[in-house]
Amino acid sequence: MTITAEPRHGLGTRLAALTRVVDLGQGREDADLLTEATQLIIRAGNRLKLSSDHTVVALAGGTGSGKSSLFNAISGLDLSPTGVRRPTTARTHACVWGLEGAAPLLDWLQIQWRHRFSRNSALDKADDQLNGLILLDLPDHDSIRALTDTEADRLITGADLIVWVLDPQKYADASTHRRYVTELAGHDAVTVFALNQADRLTPEEVEECLADLRDLLAREGVEQPRVVATSAVTGGGVDDLRAELAESVSARRAGYLRLEADLDRLMLRLAKDMPAMLKVDPTIDPARRAGLTDALCDAVGAPAVGEALENVYGTRSIDWVGWPWGRWASRFRGDPLKHLKLGDVKDEIRTLVSDSVRAQPAEVDNAVQALSDGLTQGMPEPWQDAVRDAARSRSGQLPKVLTDELAEIAPPLDRVPGWWRLAKVWQLLLVLLFVAGLGVAGSIVAYGILEVGEPPAELLGDVAALPWVVLMMVSVLGVGLLSAIASRNFVVMAAGRERDQLERDMRRRVAGVAQDLVIEPVERELTRYNDYFAALNTSRR
Numbered sequence: 343m344t345i346t347a348e349p350r351h352g353l354g355t356r357l358a359a360l361t362r363v364v365d366l367g368q369g370r371e372d373a374d375l376l377t378e379a380t381q382l383i384i385r386a387g388n389r390l391k392l393s394s395d396h397t398v399v400a401l402a403g404g405t406g407s408g409k410s411s412l413f414n415a416i417s418g419l420d421l422s423p424t425g426v427r428r429p430t431t432a433r434t435h436a437c438v439w440g441l442e443g444a445a446p447l448l449d450w451l452q453i454q455w456r457h458r459f460s461r462n463s464a465l466d467k468a469d470d471q472l473n474g475l476i477l478l479d480l481p482d483h484d485s486i487r488a489l490t491d492t493e494a495d496r497l498i499t500g501a502d503l504i505v506w507v508l509d510p511q512k513y514a515d516a517s518t519h520r521r522y523v524t525e526l527a528g529h530d531a532v533t534v535f536a537l538n539q540a541d542r543l544t545p546e547e548v549e550e551c552l553a554d555l556r557d558l559l560a561r562e563g564v565e566q567p568r569v570v571a572t573s574a575v576t577g578g579g580v581d582d583l584r585a586e587l588a589e590s591v592s593a594r595r596a597g598y599l600r601l602e603a604d605l606d607r608l609m610l611r612l613a614k615d616m617p618a619m620l621k622v623d624p625t626i627d628p629a630r631r632a633g634l635t636d637a638l639c640d641a642v643g644a645p646a647v648g649e650a651l652e653n654v655y656g657t658r659s660i661d662w663v664g665w666p667w668g669r670w671a672s673r674f675r676g677d678p679l680k681h682l683k684l685g686d687v688k689d690e691i692r693t694l695v696s697d698s699v700r701a702q703p704a705e706v707d708n709a710v711q712a713l714s715d716g717l718t719q720g721m722p723e724p725w726q727d728a729v730r731d732a733a734r735s736r737s738g739q740l741p742k743v744l745t746d747e748l749a750e751i752a753p754p755l756d757r758v759p760g761w762w763r764l765a766k767v768w769q770l771l772l773v774l775l776f777v778a779g780l781g782v783a784g785s786i787v788a789y790g791i792l793e794v795g796e797p798p799a800e801l802l803g804d805v806a807a808l809p810w811v812v813l814m815m816v817s818v819l820g821v822g823l824l825s826a827i828a829s830r831n832f833v834v835m836a837a838g839r840e841r842d843q844l845e846r847d848m849r850r851r852v853a854g855v856a857q858d859l860v861i862e863p864v865e866r867e868l869t870r871y872n873d874y875f876a877a878l879n880t881s882r883r
Contacts, residue, residue: 353602357386359880360605363612366874370724375612382608385500386601392447396440397596398476399587400497402522403507405482408538411574412507413437413479416584417461433457434497435479439472439591447476451500452493471588498522502597503590505534505583510543510551524562528610529603532596534568534586535559541573609882620720621875624868626861630713634860635853637709642744644848652841656833662762663829665822666769706744710737710860717864725871732867736859743859747851759836765829772822779815783808 363371364379403409414420417437436453438444441460448458461472478501481494498504506523526533537555540548548571559567568586572579590596639645714733718726782802789797790805797803 353386353390353598353605356602356605356881357383359877360608362877363874363881366870366877370728370874371612375608379608379612382601382604386605388450389500389502389597389601392450393443394594394597396438396444396447396474396476397587397591397594398447398451398478398500398502399505399590399596400478400480400501400503401505401507402480402494402498403482403509403538404512407482407507407509407512408574409482409507410435410479412536412538412572412580412583413477415572415574415577415580416477416587417459419459419461434481434493435459437461437475437477437479439475439477444476451476451478451497453478472584472591474594475587475591477587502600503532503534503587504529505536505587507536507538508555509539510537510547523559523564526603526607528563528607529600530564530566530568532590532600532603533564534570534583536579536583537569537571539573539575540571540578541576605881609878613878613882621872622717622721622868624865624872626713626717626865630716631853631856631861634709634713634856635849637712638706638740638744638852638856639845639849641705641709642741642748642852644748644845644852647748647848648841648845651844652837655837655840659762659830659833659837662758663765663769663826663833665826666773667819667822706740707734707737710734710740713860714864717868721871725874729864729867729871732863733860735863740855740859743855744852747855748848750851761832765825768825769822772818772825776815776818776822779811779818783811783815786811 360379361383364376364383367376401409401413413435419437434451434453435457436448436451437459438448439461478497480497504526535555537548537551543551552569552571556567556569559569570579570583570586572583574580710733711730714730718729721729785797785802786805786808788794789803790808801807
């Protein structure tokens with residue numbers, strides 16, 4: 343993915359973004375890459391705090407490449423030992439042009455005091471051009487000592503500019519190219535290749551080796567290699583190499599460019615999944631929220647609880663608004679309410695809800711799984727796993743919390759609406775009226791028809807009034823029955839409203855629990871993903 347079309351952030355901004363990448367990527371991205379990023383952040387912070395007036399140039403190469411001889415030729419002094427003893431020293435030598443302010447940088451590079459040398463920048467014009475140069479002669483990276491001593495690797499990593507000293511016989515050496523050159527592809531601005539010992543070749547052979555080396559470097563990702571042919575013996579090409587170094591030293595940007603190149607290289611690896619990374623909405627949309635709430639309501643059996651409570655409500659109303667004659671007749675049969683165990687209604691409702699929740703743990707998990715799967719499409723796999731883990735992070739608490747929440751809203755079924763009491767009083771008045779009519783009818787039969795004696799009142803002996811009294815009694819029974827039927831209809835409507843209210847309250851409580859235990863952790867993870875995505879974009883531009 344090309345990035346040159348977008349504005350480039352400063353190194354400080356990119357490093358700050360990389361710090362965010364490391365923090366946010368913990369447990370979600372490759373641990374080794376995050377460790378490498380942390381090391382780069384620390385190294386960059388240390389280097390940027392040290393002298394920006396000095397440029398650290400490391401001469402690196404294998405045994406026999408003539409690196410120490412070239413070091414001496416550039417410095418103009420015999421500072422670094424050469425010959426067969428050199429591979430056994432395994433110590434870095436440093437020559438400094440302009441010592442003021444260089445000591446903390448040399449301390450950070452861990453250069454021993456006895457191996458530090460200084461050049462007076464006023465010696466000659468060439469040296470004046472190199473003022474600010476710290477030239478390091480590294481241990482041979484392929485010596486026996488180097489197998490256990492990481493000094494060469496450490497300083498290759500910490501140097502601002504690297505000069506790879508290659509000899510005509512081993513300039514294509516696999517160990518150098520595989521371990522270092524290939525890994526530093528993209529560092530063209532801070533890498534120079536010196537084909538040393540050119541005095542051993544004819545001019546034609548030198549040109550042929552240089553062309554072959556450039557072709558090899560291009561295949562390894564070094565797009566614009568800076569290659570110089572040198573000879574420490576004859577001094578050929580040394581001035582050209584010094585000119586390359588002088589250019590970098592005078593620009594005072596090699597350290598900055600090296601860190602940028604290291605950051606670019608790291609970001610290519612960190613952003614390998616960038617094409618698949620899409621910014622997501624960190625807020626779960628209402629449709630998915632409603633879907634999760636519906637699924638959890640089904641999982642805890644909320645509709646069944648509402649239906650059961652509606653039935654309980656309707657059945658209890660019989661004691662108050664039912665037709666008394668039918669209710670009294672039912673006493674000769676089994677108690678229809680016994681199976682409902684309404685002695686302690688609150689406890690029964692709590693038990694009902696609790697059993698429903700505990701009975702469906704798999705459905706609770708399925709509801710949470712469905713939500714996370716719908717949100718993670720297109721995200722890199724580690725982040726998909728992170729969102730799923732966030733969704734499940736507190737799902738184990740869901741059954742108990744849902745149980746407690748729903749039990750809290752269980753309605754007080756021992757509550758008696760006022761109109762139930764009025765309906766019962768009305769029915770009792772009708773019963774009394776029917777009993778009074780029955781008494782009047784009996785008196786008429788006794789006094790008016792059977793003539794058992796003198797009626798206490800004229801009406802109680804008036805046979806002509808008997809049909810009207812019977813009609814009144816039948817009417818009272820009819821009014822009572824119709825009143826019971828009407829009340830029952832009102833009870834059904836009220837029970838439906840109670841059920842709707844209960845289900846709304848249950849849904850509200852379930853939605854609240856889902857928000858706290860599922861949605862908020864998921865939204866935090868989605869926000870973290872977006873923050874990581876933004877930091878990754880910033881640190882790679």
